[in-house]
Amino acid sequence: MSTTRSTTQREAIWGVLDAAVGPLLPEEILTVARRRCRSLGLATVYRALQRLEDEGRAARVTSGNGRVRFEVARGHHHHFECRDCERVYDVPGCLRSPRSLERTLPAGFRLEAHDVRMQGVCADCA
Amino acid sequence: MSTTRSTTQREAIWGVLDAAVGPLLPEEILTVARRRCRSLGLATVYRALQRLEDEGRAARVTSGNGRVRFEVARGHHHHFECRDCERVYDVPGCLRSPRSLERTLPAGFRLEAHDVRMQGVCADCA
DNA sequence: ATATGTGCAAAGCATTTGCGGAGAT
DNA sequence: ATCTCCGCAAATGCTTTGCACATAT
Numbered sequence: 001m002s003t004t005r006s007t008t009q010r011e012a013i014w015g016v017l018d019a020a021v022g023p024l025l026p027e028e029i030l031t032v033a034r035r036r037c038r039s040l041g042l043a044t045v046y047r048a049l050q051r052l053e054d055e056g057r058a059a060r061v062t063s064g065n066g067r068v069r070f071e072v073a074r075g076h077h078h079h080f081e082c083r084d085c086e087r088v089y090d091v092p093g094c095l096r097s098p099r100s101l102e103r104t105l106p107a108g109f110r111l112e113a114h115d116v117r118m119q120g121v122c123a124d125c126a
Numbered sequence: 127m128s129t130t131r132s133t134t135q136r137e138a139i140w141g142v143l144d145a146a147v148g149p150l151l152p153e154e155i156l157t158v159a160r161r162r163c164r165s166l167g168l169a170t171v172y173r174a175l176q177r178l179e180d181e182g183r184a185a186r187v188t189s190g191n192g193r194v195r196f197e198v199a200r201g202h203h204h205h206f207e208c209r210d211c212e213r214v215y216d217v218p219g220c221l222r223s224p225r226s227l228e229r230t231l232p233a234g235f236r237l238e239a240h241d242v243r244m245q246g247v248c249a250d251c252a
Numbered sequence: 253a254t255a256t257g258t259g260c261a262a263a264g265c266a267t268t269t270g271c272g273g274a275g276a277t
Numbered sequence: 278a279t280c281t282c283c284g285c286a287a288a289t290g291c292t293t294t295g296c297a298c299a300t301a302t
Contacts, residue, residue, distance in 0.1 A: 009283080026267085041284045046267065064241075066188045067266080080235060091230055101244065104217055108249030109206060115190075116242050118227065123234030135258080152292085167259045172292065192266095193291085256301080263294070274283075 012036040013048045014057075022089045023061040023069035023079070063088055064119060078115065082122035089122060138162040139174045140183075148215045149187040149195035149205070189214050190245060204241065208248035215248060 012033040017024065030045045049070050052058035059073040063081050069088055078091040094116075102111040138159040143150065156171045175196050178184035185199040189207050195214060204217040220242075228237040 039284070042266095043268080043285080044283055047283085050268095062188055062190060062192045064188060066192055066194060068192060078230070080231060080237075083238070089232075089235075091232075093230055101242075104204070104219055105206060105244070106215075106217075106249060108252055109215075110247045110252055111206075111244055112209070112246040114242060114244040116227075116240060118231070118237055118240040120238040121236045123232060126234055126236055165259070168291095169260080169293080170258060173257085176293090254302085256299105258297105258299080260297095261295090264292080266291090267289080269288070270286090272283105272285095274281105276281085277279085 009033075009037055009040060009044060010048050012040070013045060014052070017052075017058060017070060017072050020071065022087065023059075023063075023071035025067060025069055029070065061088065061115075064117060078118065080118045080120065080122065082125055083119055084121055084125035087122065091118065135159075135163055135166060135170060136174050138166070139171060140178070143178075143184060143196060143198050146197065148213065149185075149189075149197035151193060151195055155196065187214065190243060204244065206244045206246065206248065208251055209245055210247055210251035213248065217244065 013029060015036075016029050016032045026042065026045050026049065029049070030040060030042050033045065034040050049058060049060075053060055053070070057073055058070050061069045061071055061079060063069060063079070065086070071090070076094050078094070080089045080091050081087075082089070101114055102109075105111060139155060141162075142155050142158045152168065152171050152175065155175070156166065156168050159171065160166050175184060175186075179186055179196070183199055184196050187195045187197055187205060189195060189205070189212075191212070197216070202220055204220070206215045206217050207213075208215070227240055231237060
């Protein structure tokens with residue numbers, strides 16, 4: 001099997017995602033991935049991200065300001081959003097078991113997932 | 127002091143927000159508020175919400191699908207999003223003290239706020 | 253007269269989609 | 278030939294803004 005053009009594009013996008021320290025904006029992914037694929041377009045980035053999400057390899061993260069970011073789907077973790085530089089950082093671990101979270105819900109509600117977002121000022125900006 | 131036209135509009139919008147069981151979409155607020163103010167426009171709703179937020183009386187809530195909702199700014203609580211009907215519910219209480227949340231952060235990060243979003247199926251849809 | 257608030261329509265932005273073309277089998 | 282993927286541009290959907298007018302002081 002030979003190296004296809006499309007594999008190169010997707011690999012560039014995946015590589016950017018995989019190397020990131022936290023979820024990235026599609027625009028940011030485009031900018032970095034263009035270093036490898038000059039002609040890459042934003043629509044392709046969105047399509048690739050959608051596909052990676054469908055395959056369960058990437059996860060969509062909506063931050064407080066409503067902008068969508070993407071990250072490699074690794075184990076469950078939380079996010080920290082810096083109100084100064086707007087970057088989003090991964091925060092490892094989880095507060096509690098899903099079980100105990102579920103106990104805070106009214107009867108009849110089925111819990112399937114959750115996410116925790118913290119806001120403040122990051123070490124770089126403080 | 128007499129009742130001004132603007133007070134009526136804003137009061138209608140505020141009334142809708144105050145009576146809601148969870149955060150509402152601007153469109154939803156418009157629909158309900160129109161029952162009192164027939165000529166009310168969407169732009170006015172957005173402007174009123176922006177103002178209420180600036181005054182600290184309303185809070186902006188971004189749900190998982192990225193859509194913006196507004197609610198009356200009451201004590202700290204969490205949110206539950208139904209993946210079926212897409213409604214968002216308030217969930218009272220908080221998991222832990224902010225202190226213990228802060229301990230999960232890397233050194234140098236200053237925590238100012240946080241929010242927890244739960245996803246699943248609500249009692250109505252289950 | 254000045255200031256504020258409003259509806260409407262236009263402008264802005266982020267995201268998605270349609271389409272013709274390029275690359276691979 | 279067929280299929281998939283891509284870049285570009287147009288379309289979409291939510292939110293904000295400009296503008297002219299109405300109401301209040």
